[in-house]
Amino acid sequence: METKRDQYFSEGNSLLEKRDYTGAIVKYDRTLAIDPDFSDAYNNRGIALFEIGAYEEAIASYDRALQINQNLVNANFNRAKANMQIREYEASLKDLQVVQGYYPDTLTLLFALGLNHYYLRNYNEAIDHFEKARQLDPSNSEIYVNMASVFYSLKDYEIAIGYINDALQIDDKQSHAFNVLGLIYWRKKQYDSALLMINKAIEFDPENPFFLNNRGLILVESGNFEIGLKDINHSLEINPDNPWVYRNKGIYYLYTKNYSRAISLLEKTTSMDREIQLGHYYLGMAHLGNGDNKKACEAFKISEIMMEDEGKSALSKYCR
Helix, strand or coil: CCCHHHHHHHHHHHHHHCCCHHHHHHHHHHHHHHCCCCHHHHHHHHHHHHHCCCHHHHHHHHHHHHHHCCCCHHHHHHHHHHHHHCCCHHHHHHHHHHHHHHCCCCHHHHHHHHHHHHHCCCHHHHHHHHHHHHHHCCCCHHHHHHHHHHHHHCCCHHHHHHHHHHHHHHCCCCHHHHHHHHHHHHHCCCHHHHHHHHHHHHHHCCCCHHHHHHHHHHHHHCCCHHHHHHHHHHHHHHCCCCHHHHHHHHHHHHHCCCHHHHHHHHHHHHHHCCCCCCHHHHHHHHHHHCCCHHHHHHHHHHHHHCCCHHHHHHHHHHCC
16 A cells, blocks of 8 residues: 555656656655655655756755665766756766766766766767767767867867767757857857857757857857847856856957956856866956956966967967
């Protein structure tokens, strides 16, 4: 006979399947009020919290599940995903390595490991895991897009374009493929082509904050400052935790010569992600515009250490 605990748990699972995450959380809370040591209820409660964006609460729920049952490997995987969302990549990797001890060659795990190493900028490891995932599922367009993202970060643009073409052959509506292609054209300063590709991405996913932010950047870089700022601000409203949006807003203020505002935003960016692409270069340019050559050169030096051509050129030009 089903107990009250099991009834609430079953009802929570049903609501979780129906994507009624708030309702599911209520049912799991009732389950745990009856049985505070029910690890599966904590794990599923964490899943529901994750889906509504309450990542730190989800992590706390997974923590409790694993305290009760350290062999609940699914909770390790779920906690890894949540830690990735809050950019705690080292913690995420530890959990994924636990899962790897049980399920070393699953597509889902290889994909997650590839992403985690990509975020940690361990690009060779990311390539290795994505390639293993590709061998398991060669028709998965997301794997090719992620490979393209890695090679974009390595500035191997032609290889990246090859992977994008592979992705689009599988799925010609793969929005992330068009987004990466737009960024490649941006880096090549081919702004018309970049805008065309980003608009394609937005056509398939109109409210994606990363696509909107990238379009805002391209518009700002091509001199359409106010239209670009509108996209950046819209992106910021959707996702205020993205360091790239603060970088791009800083670039807007740099180009419109509000150097103090640019510095404030770019310092926020580099504090959120010290190795963000071109963050230190643009911060150096803002300090330069503000008349602080010493701080500008310090920022350009970091950019040069990150092997950015822009930082190296600025260091040579302004910091002899």
